[in-house]
Amino acid sequence: MNSPAARTALDLTADLPVPALEDFYQDLHRHPELSMREHRTAAALADRFRAAGYDTVTGIGGTGVVGILRNGPGPTVLLRADMDALPVQEETGLPYASRTPGVMHACGHDLHVTWLAGAAQALSAGRDTWSGTLLVLGQPAEETGEGAAAMIEDHVYERFPPPDVLLAQHAAPGPTGLYAHRPGLIMSASTDVDIVVHGRGGHGSRPESTVDPVVTAAYLVTRLQTVVSREIAAREQAVLTVGRIEAGTRHNIIPSEARIALNLRTQSDEVRERMITAIRRIAAGECLAAGCPREPDITVGNSFPVTVNDPDTDRRIATVHGEVFGTGTILDPGPAMGSEDFPRLAEGGIPYSYWFVTSTPAEVWDAAPGDDLMEKFAAVPSNHSPRFAPDPRTLAPGVRTLVSGALACLTGPEGSA
Amino acid sequence: MNSPAARTALDLTADLPVPALEDFYQDLHRHPELSMREHRTAAALADRFRAAGYDTVTGIGGTGVVGILRNGPGPTVLLRADMDALPVQEETGLPYASRTPGVMHACGHDLHVTWLAGAAQALSAGRDTWSGTLLVLGQPAEETGEGAAAMIEDHVYERFPPPDVLLAQHAAPGPTGLYAHRPGLIMSASTDVDIVVHGRGGHGSRPESTVDPVVTAAYLVTRLQTVVSREIAAREQAVLTVGRIEAGTRHNIIPSEARIALNLRTQSDEVRERMITAIRRIAAGECLAAGCPREPDITVGNSFPVTVNDPDTDRRIATVHGEVFGTGTILDPGPAMGSEDFPRLAEGGIPYSYWFVTSTPAEVWDAAPGDDLMEKFAAVPSNHSPRFAPDPRTLAPGVRTLVSGALACLTGPEGSA
Amino acid sequence: MNSPAARTALDLTADLPVPALEDFYQDLHRHPELSMREHRTAAALADRFRAAGYDTVTGIGGTGVVGILRNGPGPTVLLRADMDALPVQEETGLPYASRTPGVMHACGHDLHVTWLAGAAQALSAGRDTWSGTLLVLGQPAEETGEGAAAMIEDHVYERFPPPDVLLAQHAAPGPTGLYAHRPGLIMSASTDVDIVVHGRGGHGSRPESTVDPVVTAAYLVTRLQTVVSREIAAREQAVLTVGRIEAGTRHNIIPSEARIALNLRTQSDEVRERMITAIRRIAAGECLAAGCPREPDITVGNSFPVTVNDPDTDRRIATVHGEVFGTGTILDPGPAMGSEDFPRLAEGGIPYSYWFVTSTPAEVWDAAPGDDLMEKFAAVPSNHSPRFAPDPRTLAPGVRTLVSGALACLTGPEGSA
């Protein structure tokens, strides 16, 4: 008993140009671009928008691109894809692996871009089935948390009509064919912290004349493990990851300083503040223990907000996805520790829905060790892994999710929204 | 009651061109060159040798340079200076500070080169006071342990007559005016070890799906402290320094591997082997604890031999230095933990003497906190420190040490050697 | 609009002998007894049961005590209190503080016993208001996880009629006047693990001839922090606490072994197994790193099951508590990390309800730093703290919870159950 939106979506995506989408996807995957340098990617996406009949503007908030299709009265719906890649050396062995050393689409943004291009085309082709205004948006620099804010600051909602609802989706590990929705908190806040430990350098053979920042940083990293293991209640969900440590140049020179870059994931401001306080205290204590000549520099940097779906909007989208893909395809993933800057596009409280599309190839999933979903989930390559390789067979489904989601928000022939 | 060698040395160095030596020194200090890239330095030194009348060959063992002065029958004496700088960002604030970002003469090799240039000139000018053959040698890449071996492999002792005795000196912290001799072990062996920890990368928000190499490397560095603190007897002199640690690129990406570069200082093969065994065991244990997908890679790399002065030779040089500089200027530093590749030039067991010239400016020394020599020694900038700034007033004395040392080994007018 | 059970409970507890209950409570608090040694406590409770007209048997499962009141047809309802104290040195400064050095009622079991004695008396006195069979049970050794199992093994349900429902309650931090119910998982599983690290002892001045188990145990404890911080997903609730570490006798003797006692809290078997596997792996790795002469002994010992309230039963009890204490007194605490052996009394799947009674004195609560409930919760003395001092003003309310809970399960005059 499908809704008009679901039926229309199935119609509009019945004959998707899958080989062309695959070519587009593989080309994007071969040519990953780091945050705020997505020139080639943005140009390719803008071409698609224009070809599909959208008025398209590039260079918004750096390398951002927006297309608009005004199609009569009705709500303004924005579909968003992020475009940037990561400084990861690809290890997938795919024929279309990255050709840029040290840079890789290890988070699936190439898939997101392809999905959006496909949906923009399908919705334009079927514009007689709906009315309203469609905004399609390619966002730069999601990984660094800069892109959404940059587009807002570049007045995207003054240059285009402000949307009534935002939709976005993300590739995720899991057996293909599932769509994870959650009416409320779905992604965590993320905060970067940088620590510089100041020691006193010298010759490696005379540590007694130095204050060794390498050793100090190492003890600091081990001590930071207690923030989560001892200071945050088990019921509070929190992660502290030291993603980078760097000190010294030579085996036999004790350097003057060491640098640690860490990232926090939290679901409440109170826990975030508690963790930052603990980090400051631990860094101060470890540098005191080491006898550092001065206190460590601690910089609280980039941060991402919590992603909290509007319950009504998300339930509406989840319902149409359940109709499109069938019983048992919708699951509630619980609050995830991942983070997004997508909520920054919800300037002024625009309701939004953000969901996951599982994309681990069936062969990989079935071969993964483990008896249940969680064990297998932990065993397959996850986002940011150098072996992350989503299944291209999710290209058509990812277009359908966007098309049906958009239709559920726009005014349909039967006035569905 | 000075020996003829001491008297002659004082004569030959009575009117040293100190301002010119200072210009030469400051120019070298301004233009430091990393190991095996000492092109400018070697050319400048070769110019000096040639100007002083030496037949000079460059490009030996890479960027090495050798000058020869045949001056009648008698022994062949080799004077050696090392020429390379370090990847250290200078923080001295000197007017003649390094103009090459990230590279600095932080170990005094510029002083060594200047001393040798001055001595080569003085000995040539006074060639009627001695007979024998003088070899003056600018060695590349002491810091990396490559240079001496490279010159031997490049047949330096076939292209030039093999020397009967080798002399070398090094700038060291300490109040200026002291000459540290030791008839036996004066410098330790040095061994580089590289460790690569293999984890499993992934998203920083999902550590449970990864094996975190940053955390593993940090625990490993803390665990390595026990090699010296628990496994080596207090009477055995040994140092283990982790000079470099490096892992990851981004706050929120858990990388696939971490790299640690460490250096050992030892005074016996037995202790060296024991330390390497302990490092292998500890790295294996920590990677097992972490659940690493494979064993760590452990590479035993560059090494320097023990520097053991020939007792007779060293006592002879120490005696002449005592005569030249006066009572109370010679001290026994005990075995140092520093290392040299100079012994590699002693191919086949050529006797040698290697000594230190203290070079901390008096003002710096007097202002250093501490009540005794050892405390002050620990407080002043040591070799490899970004603030290492030896006193240019040691230029003339460092020429005198070489000239008197050489004369003590050559045949004098009175047949002193 | 109260139910008959609530009205009757308020009637039966209108004139509780509060001063006598306080005397009883203070006497119990002064005389704490460790697990399975609750001789004095059990005798005092049995006296109360007998005085209230219960047929009472002592010595069940060690020091357990059970009283029975057969009161016509209807369900059999069991009310349970645990009786044992802890090896903690009291620091409350209370006038009725423990007189037994090193032993303290630091978990409120003295309050539980008093509550049960009061409820047994009140329900007996009002036996004309209900029919059915009442079992009142004083359980030994909850803290060690032995007591409930020991009573079952001692055939308590053959010597007494098996109950249809079990009720139990626990004092908890929080401002007095709240009753925490949860229809489902309310307490976590608990597992004890013991690790013995085998080193090689010797003289403290010659660590090089030993394998130091003190240092090995210390690194092991720091490494174990990563089980929660890196290996368990943030959404999984888990705690690993090392409650005891012990090694050595003298400053200058390196001992042969070190002992670590740790406790896990988990909410699923999968996470529990994962943690035990990680502990084994980490202990093996650390002992390998140390060069231990043999593998560590790892013993998985005492465990407590998950406490999962029967939803229907718990909701019924929560409803009557809401009626007795008024609007806003019932809260859902979420799944707690604490553990209970109470579920072991639910032999064969008897439904049960287990709830918390907040008991932090208002003065203490108000003075606690923090802006919200969670911050204050973290700041006040918690169970097992040497300063844990529940408010005696909760004596009457804790009797009312049991009486109303029992009446909600028994057959009332109006046939309420």
Place this chain on the structure above:
Amino acid sequence: MNSPAARTALDLTADLPVPALEDFYQDLHRHPELSMREHRTAAALADRFRAAGYDTVTGIGGTGVVGILRNGPGPTVLLRADMDALPVQEETGLPYASRTPGVMHACGHDLHVTWLAGAAQALSAGRDTWSGTLLVLGQPAEETGEGAAAMIEDHVYERFPPPDVLLAQHAAPGPTGLYAHRPGLIMSASTDVDIVVHGRGGHGSRPESTVDPVVTAAYLVTRLQTVVSREIAAREQAVLTVGRIEAGTRHNIIPSEARIALNLRTQSDEVRERMITAIRRIAAGECLAAGCPREPDITVGNSFPVTVNDPDTDRRIATVHGEVFGTGTILDPGPAMGSEDFPRLAEGGIPYSYWFVTSTPAEVWDAAPGDDLMEKFAAVPSNHSPRFAPDPRTLAPGVRTLVSGALACLTGPEGSA
């Protein structure tokens, strides 16, 4: 060409009652007594002194015992043995192993007592060969550093004539038949330090409401490794051993405090002070990192002085030992990290000689893995090991060392001293 002292010593010890000495030794070994509780041991030794004709006083400085033999004009020579055992559980499997659980002669003091008893008897029997005054002294509580000071404070040198020279010897690992002398520093200073870490206790399932002192103490122990590995120059001999760590009672209770007992070995006051400063700094830093409610308590406790042999005295004793035992039996062990309170008996600067007698059974030594003396030395059970079992075949040699040493200091028939 032996000296009169050597010849006389060989005469006097030609027919030692070895079986009786063995019985005495085995009895002592079976009945070890902890420091200041050596009642049985002191009584047995006093019996021997009296039987040999010495005026004997017990109870000096606690359980000390002194015998005197006035034998004409000449120097006063004191021979000293320490008497206490250690809190170690014996694991030797010897037929005469300790019958006192947890207490063991693991440092050979039973051998020292037997040697002294034998020498006292032999020198008394041969009193016609020497003149002077002989003091034989059984000292309590060497292990705790209390005994020598206690005897001095109890006026031993007012109750007996102050000696002109002191002699003492100690059993040590090494192949039997060697006598280790060193004219100068032979034993290091020893300093005990106690640290109490103050946390905040609580329930093991709620670490977030506590400050965990177990975890803090563990990180502290790992951090203390850097005192030796990073802060003390390799040429300075120093050891830091944490001999005891203790915290908590139960798996699931986070305790309020943790206690660490550590011992330092140093050879100069400067290094000792530097280490204590570093320990204070590190403990403060780690407790700050942990968020401890107050600073740690750090107590610098028991200490032993440096043992520095009088060069002339020691060379004289070494010479006579060389004559008695033959060429190749005397070695210089270098400065050892062990410590003694024996120098406290040298009140006012009395010259002394202190030496080692190697006592590892030949079978054990030969079977020990290792290619050289140092490797074997590290492999055999050392002092304080639960497997320390010196060879009873050293009983007669250890008597000879004392007898010949004493004779070398007394006035001989030929006026040898």
